[in-house]
Amino acid sequence: MAGKTLYDKLWDAHLVTEREDGSALIYIDRQIIHEVTSPQAFEGLRLAGRQPWRSGASVATIDHNVPTTPFNNASDIVDDTSRIQVQTLQDNTRQFGITEYGIGDVRQGIVHVMAPEQGAVLPGMTVVCGDSHTSTNGALGCLAHGIGTSEVEHVLATQTLVAQKMKNMQVRVEGDLGPGVTAKDVVLHIIGVIGTAGGNGHAIEFAGSAIRSLSLEGRMTVCNMSIEAGARAGMVAVDDTTIDYVRGRPFAPKGADWDKAEAYWRGLVSDADAEFDTLIEIDAADIRPQVSWGTSPEMVVPVDGLLPDPADEADEVKRSGMERAYQYMGLKPGIKTSDIQLDRVFIGSCTNSRIEDLRAAAQVAKGHKKADSVKQVLVVPGSGLVKQQAEQEGLDKIFIEAGFEWRQPGCSMCLAMNPDRLQPGEHCASTSNRNFEGRQGNGGRTHLVSPAMAAAAAVAGHFVDIRDLAPADQTA
Amino acid sequence: MEQFVKYTGLVAPLDRANVDTDQIIPKQFLKSIKRTGFGPNLFDEWRYLDEGFPGQDNEKRPKNPDFVLNKPRYQGASVLLTRRNFGCGSSREHAPWALMDFGFRAIIAPSYADIFYNNCFKNGLLPIVLPEATVDGLFKAEAANTDFQLTIDLANQQVITPDGQAIGFEIDEFRKHCLLNGLDEIGLTLQQGDAIREYESRRRAAEPWIFQEPQQQ
C-alpha cells in the first residue's frame, strides 16, 4: 500500500465519522472569525436557540472593513454598515463567550496574520474561517481552508464540518530561486502555469527545495494564493522552519507538552512513497519576478516579458476572457510591463503584510521618493504586532520619508470595503491576491506583484525589473 | 430550508466563463448583517449603469438594457444557464443568497468553483453540472426559443427540455437527500453528538494543547 500524503494524515486524524456516500464529519480544532462573514452565522444560532459547541475553539478579530486611519471606538467608524458589523461582532463574541482581539488591541489584525502570530494556529490542526484565504495557515503544516457562512454556523454549533475528501496535488518547486524572486513570484508563476482552475477539487501540498528554502512567512504567501490556483487548501510539510516559528508563541504548548507536540508535528510530512493524484513539477530557475496584467490571477507575465496576444490563445473561452481583460484594463497586447503607468500602490493584505514583506519593501524604498505621477502609496501592516515591530525597526520612517502612507492594520485596499480604494480606470501595483474587476474599487485596475516590486514601482511610477536595481536594493 | 422537489422554470443564459462572486454580489453589499434582501443587487455592476451601494432605491437606478436579466424575455427566470468555473473567487455565501433572493432555484454550468458549489447546497440552491457540449447545446436551444423552460427533476437526477429530452446529471447522494427533504445540516450533525464527544476525549488525551483556551488578556 502506498504511503500517506500530508493531507491524508491531517484528514485521517480529524475524521469523526464517515458517511456511506463518501462525505465525512471532520473535527475542527480552530475557527477564526471576522466581522463580515459571521453575523448571519450568529443570527442563525440565536434563531435556532443553539450555543457554541466549544467557544474556546474560536478566536475573533476585525479586519475586513476597519478604517486604516486611527480610531478609538466602533462609534468612530463613519461608514454605517462597517460600524454595525464591527459592533455586531463585539456583541456576538461577548454573548457567546468567544475571545476577540478588537479595537485598540495590539493583537488585532488580518485574520490570517493574527492567528499564526498568536500560535492560535498550530501544526496538525484543522483550521477554518469564513474567508477563502484561510489556506494561508496551511504553511504551518495544518489543514486550513475557507468556508461559507452556513458552515461558520455549523462549526460554531458542532465543532465539525461536513466535508468531502479532496484529491491530492503536489506542486514541487525544485532548485534555487534567482535574486529578486520572492515567494509571491513563485505562487504567481505557479498559477500562471496551472491556471485558476488548476487546483480545483484538490488540496495542494507545496514542496521541493525552493519551497523548503522559504521562510515560514514566505510559505504563507504561497499557501495564501492556493485559492487563486483553484484549491481550497494549500499546505507545506513540517520542518525545522515550522518548529522554530511556532516555538514560544502565546498559544503554543509549553514544557513537556511542547516536546510531545514537536515529536508529533515532525511526522506531518508526506511519506516518501505517498501517491498524488496530480503532480506538478516546476523548475525554480524558470521563475522570474511576476506582474499580473489582466483580471484573473493566471494572467501574469514575467516583468521582462511582453503582454500576451489573445490571438495566440487556442482555447476560445480563454481568448475571449483575455480580450475582455484587455478592454477592462485599458492595455494592449505586446507592450512591456514597464509601459504600464501606475496611479496608486498598495502594500498589504494577508498575502504580503508581514514583517518580512515590509522589510523587503522598505529596503527598496529606502532613500527614494515615490514618483510624482503616483497619487498614493499605502503601506498597511497585517496586524498591530507587525506594525509595532516595523516601527521598532524604523521601517515606518523609511516609508514616510519616501512619501508612502503608514497605516493601521486591516485588509484595506485588498478588497476596498473601507475607504481605501481605487478610482475608476486607475492602475494599482498591489501586493494582494486578487485582480478581479472592481476588486480594489469600482473600475479599478489591479496588478499583482511582490512587495519589493510594488515599492520599486512606486518609486519609478511604472513597473521595473527588481533585478536591475543596485544589489543593495534587492531582496531575495 | 425549503424542499427542492420537481421544478420547472424559465432559463436565463449568462454567456460568460469564470463569473466570480465579486460579480455575483459586489463587496459593498456584504456589509449587511442579514441573510436576505440581496436579490436587487445580484450582478449589480452588470445590471445597472451607475455604481451601486447599500440602501439605494434600486428601482430608480439606470439599468443596463443589454444585460440579460434586464431583457423583458427573461423576467421571472429561475434557472441560470452559464459557463465553466461559475462562482470562483471569494467564499462569500452572499452569492447563493443573492441568486436565490433574485428567484433562481437552479444553475446549470459545466463546472463551479468548489466553495461556491458547497455553499449552494447549504442554501437550497441546486448547482447542476453538465458536460460543456451539453451546456453549449442548451445555450443554442435557448437562443432559438423564447420562453425556454427546463424542468429539473432532482429525485430522478434529470433536466428535461421542452421537447421532452431528459438529460441525466450526477449529484452526491447525501446532498440530494438534504435538498429533497429540506434538512438543516446542523440538526443532522447534532444527532451524532456522542461521536463528536468521544472523538474529543481521545484527542484531548493525545494532544491537550489543541484544547487550550485563548486568553483575553
Ligand code: SF4
Ligand atoms: S487581506 Fe484581503 S484576502 Fe486577506 S483576508 Fe483580508 S480581504 Fe481577504
